[in-house]
Amino acid sequence: MSPAAISWKLTIQTRDGRFLGLYSVKGLCGLRFPEDATSSPDDVANTEPPSALRRWHALTEAAVHAALASGQVGELPPLDLQCGTPFQQSVWQAMRAIGFGQTKSYGELARMISRPTAIRAVGGACGANPIPLLIPCHRVLAAGGKLGGFSGGLSWKRRLLAREGIAVVGEQPPDQDDLRW
DNA sequence: GATGTCGACGTGG
DNA sequence: CCACGTCGACATC
Numbered sequence: 496m497s498p499a500a501i502s503w504k505l506t507i508q509t510r511d512g513r514f515l516g517l518y519s520v521k522g523l524c525g526l527r528f529p530e531d532a533t534s535s536p537d538d539v540a541n542t543e544p545p546s547a548l549r550r551w552h553a554l555t556e557a558a559v560h561a562a563l564a565s566g567q568v569g570e571l572p573p574l575d576l577q578c579g580t581p582f583q584q585s586v587w588q589a590m591r592a593i594g595f596g597q598t599k600s601y602g603e604l605a606r607m608i609s610r611p612t613a614i615r616a617v618g619g620a621c622g623a624n625p626i627p628l629l630i631p632c633h634r635v636l637a638a639g640g641k642l643g644g645f646s647g648g649l650s651w652k653r654r655l656l657a658r659e660g661i662a663v664v665g666e667q668p669p670d671q672d673d674l675r676w
Numbered sequence: 677g678a679t680g681t682c683g684a685c686g687t688g689g
Numbered sequence: 690c691c692a693c694g695t696c697g698a699c700a701t702c
Contacts, residue, residue, distance in 0.1 A: 601696050614696045616686040644695030
């Protein structure tokens with residue numbers, strides 16, 4: 496699948512560092528964690544940004560701040576998930592239904608999309624999630640409430656879960672620094 | 677518990 | 690075709 500046509504990138508300053516919001520003409524198509532070495536494309540916009548871009552980014556900023564502050568994430572900008580395959584999009588869609596403070600296992604997610612045996616494939620789709628945090632892949636745990644993995648870095652997953660008050664089997668309780676805000 | 681094995685399956689090369 | 694994943698269930702020690 497070809498990468499999304501990203502045309503604009505805007506930063507989001509937080510206590511946790513500078514996030515990066517990536518936008519296509521259709522909406523938010525990516526979010527990068529601070530210190531993410533993952534290449535973010537150069538600004539290739541050679542056209543005027545959509546008039547809605549400012550509003551989209553304002554919504555993204557508010558959502559990121561709320562998510563980091565363990566608050567409810569309100570309205571999101573339109574999400575452009577066309578970079579994903581149909582399978583991935585169905586997984587991402589199902590993930591959006593995991594509410595604040597809730598978790599699901601990879602197996603449960605697989606059942607939600609009627610592909611009960613495609614468990615590892617679901618894991619793969621989680622890893623390909625272009626908009627972590629707002630599409631809450633950190634709320635997907637391995638079976639039995641264990642942590643599982645996280646392509647964005649396990650320390651982020653631990654911190655985000657801690658801020659939502661989610662306990663993880665086999666993990667130390669969060670220390671002050673992880674709850675710091 | 678802690679390992680080890682095997683099955684399942686979408687993706688990228 | 691092949692190897693690799695944010696896996697899961699079970700078997701064995």
